[in-house]
Amino acid sequence: MAVGPVAASAQFLLTATSFAALTYAFVVSDFSLRLVTLNSHSAKPMLYKITGVWGNHEGSMLLWVLIVALFGAAVAWFGSALPPSLRARVLAVQGMIGVAFFAFILFTSNPFLRLAIPPLDGQDLNPLLQDPGLAFHPPFLYLGYVGLSMTFSFAIAALIEGRVDAAWGRWVRPYTLAAWIFLTIGIALGSWWAYYELGWGGFWFWDPVENASFMPWLIAAALLHSAIVVEKRESLKSWTILLAIIAFGFSMIGAFITRSGVLTSVHAFANDPERGMFLLGITALFMMGGLTLFAARAGAMQARGVFALSSRESMLVINNVLLGVAAFVVFVGTIWPLVSELFFDRKLSVGAPFFNMAFTPFMILLGLVLPVGAMMPWKRGQIGRAMRQLAPAMVLAVAVATLAWALQSGRSALGPVGLLLATWLVAGAVIDLWTRTGRGNNRLQRLTRLPRADWGKAVAHAGFGVTIAGVAAMLAWQTEDIRVLKVGERFELSGYTFALNDVRIEQGPNYRSTFGDVQLSRGGDPIAMMQPEKRYYPVADMPTTEAAINNGFWRDVYVVIGDPQQGGGWAVRTYYKPLANWIWGGAILMALGGAISLSDRRYRVAAGARRRTVTQGVPAE
Amino acid sequence: MIRTFLLILSLLATPALAVQPDEVLEDPILEKRARDISSGLRCLVCRNENIDDSNANLARDLRLLVRERLVAGDSNDEVVDFIVARYGEYVLLRPRADGSALVLWLAGPLMLLLGIGVAVRYVRRRDRAVPEGNATLSEAEVARLNEIMKE
Numbered sequence: 001m002a003v004g005p006v007a008a009s010a011q012f013l014l015t016a017t018s019f020a021a022l023t024y025a026f027v028v029s030d031f032s033l034r035l036v037t038l039n040s041h042s043a044k045p046m047l048y049k050i051t052g053v054w055g056n057h058e059g060s061m062l063l064w065v066l067i068v069a070l071f072g073a074a075v076a077w078f079g080s081a082l083p084p085s086l087r088a089r090v091l092a093v094q095g096m097i098g099v100a101f102f103a104f105i106l107f108t109s110n111p112f113l114r115l116a117i118p119p120l121d122g123q124d125l126n127p128l129l130q131d132p133g134l135a136f137h138p139p140f141l142y143l144g145y146v147g148l149s150m151t152f153s154f155a156i157a158a159l160i161e162g163r164v165d166a167a168w169g170r171w172v173r174p175y176t177l178a179a180w181i182f183l184t185i186g187i188a189l190g191s192w193w194a195y196y197e198l199g200w201g202g203f204w205f206w207d208p209v210e211n212a213s214f215m216p217w218l219i220a221a222a223l224l225h226s227a228i229v230v231e232k233r234e235s236l237k238s239w240t241i242l243l244a245i246i247a248f249g250f251s252m253i254g255a256f257i258t259r260s261g262v263l264t265s266v267h268a269f270a271n272d273p274e275r276g277m278f279l280l281g282i283t284a285l286f287m288m289g290g291l292t293l294f295a296a297r298a299g300a301m302q303a304r305g306v307f308a309l310s311s312r313e314s315m316l317v318i319n320n321v322l323l324g325v326a327a328f329v330v331f332v333g334t335i336w337p338l339v340s341e342l343f344f345d346r347k348l349s350v351g352a353p354f355f356n357m358a359f360t361p362f363m364i365l366l367g368l369v370l371p372v373g374a375m376m377p378w379k380r381g382q383i384g385r386a387m388r389q390l391a392p393a394m395v396l397a398v399a400v401a402t403l404a405w406a407l408q409s410g411r412s413a414l415g416p417v418g419l420l421l422a423t424w425l426v427a428g429a430v431i432d433l434w435t436r437t438g439r440g441n442n443r444l445q446r447l448t449r450l451p452r453a454d455w456g457k458a459v460a461h462a463g464f465g466v467t468i469a470g471v472a473a474m475l476a477w478q479t480e481d482i483r484v485l486k487v488g489e490r491f492e493l494s495g496y497t498f499a500l501n502d503v504r505i506e507q508g509p510n511y512r513s514t515f516g517d518v519q520l521s522r523g524g525d526p527i528a529m530m531q532p533e534k535r536y537y538p539v540a541d542m543p544t545t546e547a548a549i550n551n552g553f554w555r556d557v558y559v560v561i562g563d564p565q566q567g568g569g570w571a572v573r574t575y576y577k578p579l580a581n582w583i584w585g586g587a588i589l590m591a592l593g594g595a596i597s598l599s600d601r602r603y604r605v606a607a608g609a610r611r612r613t614v615t616q617g618v619p620a621e
Numbered sequence: 622m623i624r625t626f627l628l629i630l631s632l633l634a635t636p637a638l639a640v641q642p643d644e645v646l647e648d649p650i651l652e653k654r655a656r657d658i659s660s661g662l663r664c665l666v667c668r669n670e671n672i673d674d675s676n677a678n679l680a681r682d683l684r685l686l687v688r689e690r691l692v693a694g695d696s697n698d699e700v701v702d703f704i705v706a707r708y709g710e711y712v713l714l715r716p717r718a719d720g721s722a723l724v725l726w727l728a729g730p731l732m733l734l735l736g737i738g739v740a741v742r743y744v745r746r747r748d749r750a751v752p753e754g755n756a757t758l759s760e761a762e763v764a765r766l767n768e769i770m771k772e
Binding site: 163165166167198199200202205207208235303305306307308309313314317318320321322324325328329332333336340343344346347348349350351352353354357358359362482483484562565571573 | 639640641642643645660661663669670671674709710711712713714715716720721722725726728729732733736737740743744745747748750764765
C-alpha cells in the first residue's frame, strides 16, 4: 500500500516530462513532428504556439492524462491524513483511469509521430482558436472533467472499503468543489469567447459539445450539495456515491462526443471512428465496473441521520432531483438524434428551441426553491418561518418584475420572470447571511466573522441569480440592426447613434484585417470610438470577425463589420444587449463563491489533520 | 422584389455573414416573423447552426425562401410546413412531439415525477427512522476512532 504515493508521483513527473517535450517542440516549431506541422506555423505569436499544444486532439489528450496524474499526485502529497487503505485504493483507481487513457493515446493518438521529410512550414492553428479566451478554455474544462475522476476514484474506493462516513464526505467535497469551479470557469470562458468572436453575440447554442460540458457541471453541482449532507448529516450516502460515478461517466461521454464525431457539432475536433470506439470502450468499462460495484455494495451504506419532511436535508434532496432531471433532459436531447435514427429510422434535429423549452422550467423551479432551502435549518424546520424571513426578498422581487413588465409593454414574460428570480435569489442570499448573524448588537461585525462556507454559499447563489438576470434580459430585450452603411453615414439604435467615419485595411502578424471606425454617441455626447474588425488568415484561408464591443454595467453595444456591398458601403450589424455582462459576471461569482467555500476552515483543517490526534478529527462547525 | 434579390444573390460568390442587409424585409412585423421562423430551422450543410446565424449559401437561400413565402401571405406554420415538405423533418431544430419523438418530450417530466416519487419515499423513511449511534461522540468522531483502532 505504501507504493501507491511513490508510483503516483512518478507517474505525474514522467507525464509532465513528455508534456514539456511536446510544448518545446511547439515553441521551437519542430516540423519533424507531424502534430506540430498540422497545427502550428512559424509566424504564429508565441502565446498561440504554446496554446496550440492543446488546440488539437493528440495534445489535448496528453494534457488530459497530465491532469489525471496531477490529481493522483495531489492525493499522494496531501492525503497523508486519509486512512492508508482508503488512500491506496483511491490511488489505485486513479491509476487505472490513467492507464486506460495512456493506452488510448498510445494506440490511437500518439502526439509524437514524426515525419520522414519535415516540411518548410506548418499548416497553422485554426484561426478561431487563436484567441486569449479560447486559449485557456480547454485547460480549465479538463481540470473540471478530470477533477471528477477524483470523486469517481473516491467513490469506488469507498465502495471497495464498504463504508462511507462523514470523513469521506469531507474528503470528497473539496475535489468536487474544485472540479465544479474549474468547469464553471471553463464553460464561462467558452461562452464569453462565442459571444465576442462569432459575430452575433450568441452565448450558448446547446451544441452537443457544449452540452457535454454542461451535463457534468449540473451533476457536479448536485454532487457538491449532496456531499454536504453526507458530511454533516451522514445521509444520502448511496445517492452521493451514485452521483460521483455518474458525474465522471458524463465527463467521459463528453470526451466521446467531442472526439468521435457521432454527433455533428460546431466543435468537431477529431472525427475518427476508431478513437470513438476506444473511448466508448473506456467509458463502458468504468461505468459498468462502477455501477456493478455500486449495485453489489450500495446496500451496506446505512444512513444514520434522521430528518423531517421540512428540513435542509429535504430541500437538498429537491435540489438534487431538479439538477439531476435537468442534466437528464440535456442528455436525452443530446443523444436523441442518434437514438431516433438508429431505432426509429427517423432523422431529426434537436436544437436550441427544444432545450430552451424543455430545460428552462427546471431552472425556474430551482431558482424559486433555492432561497427557501438555503434558509432551512438541518434536521427539522418550518417552511413558514423561512418564508416569513424571506418576505422582504419576495416583495422586492415582485416589485422589480412588475416594474419591468410595465416598462416593456406587451412583450414576452421571459424578461420579468428572469428579473423576479434574479432579485429573489440575490436578496435571498443577503437575507440568509444577515439572519446568520443572530440577534442583538454587533451584527455587522459578526457578519465578517461568519464561516467562509456561509459566505461562499451566499456568493455562489447570488451569482446564479445574476446569470439568470443576464440571460433573461439578453433574450428578452436585445435589439438589433442590419444595414448597408457608407463612410460618413450614421443611424440610431435604442437611443445610441452610430457613425461610420472610416474603413481601413491593415496587415497583422499572420492575417490581413479590415477595420471600421465607428463613432458611438448618445444624445450628441460621444461615448467611444469602436473598431469592428474583419480578419483574413491566408495560411488557413479563413475569415474571422472581431466584433467591437462597448462594455457597460447595464448594457453592451456590439458592432460587427461585414463585407463590402455592391454599390458602395459596408454591411454593418449592431446590437444593443442589456445586462450582457451579467451572464459571465454571475459565472465568476459562482466560481468565486465555490473558491471561498473551498477555503473554509474545516477543509484546511482536514488537509492539515495529519499532525493532530484522534479527537480533533472533527473541527467545530 | 425578392426575385431581384435572388438574382443579385446568385451573382455574389463569396459567403457572407448571416442575415445580409439586402435580405431584410421592409415590413418590420414580417421581418420579425421571418427571424423567428429562421431561428428554428437548421442549416442543412452546417454543423448544428440555425439558418439565421449561418453564413452558408444554402442558409441564405432558405432565409430568402422563408421571406418569399411570408410576403406571399403564408402563416408561420404554413411556411414551416412548406420547408419541412421540401427538406424533411431534419430541418426542424425543435422536433414535433409525435410518434417516437414523444419519448424525447416526455423524458423530462416523467423523470421529474419518478425523482419526486423516490425522493418522497426516502425522506419519509428518514423522518420515521430512529436516531442511532453513540450519544457522547459525534458520528464522525466514532468513524475516525474506528479507523484508528483498526490500524
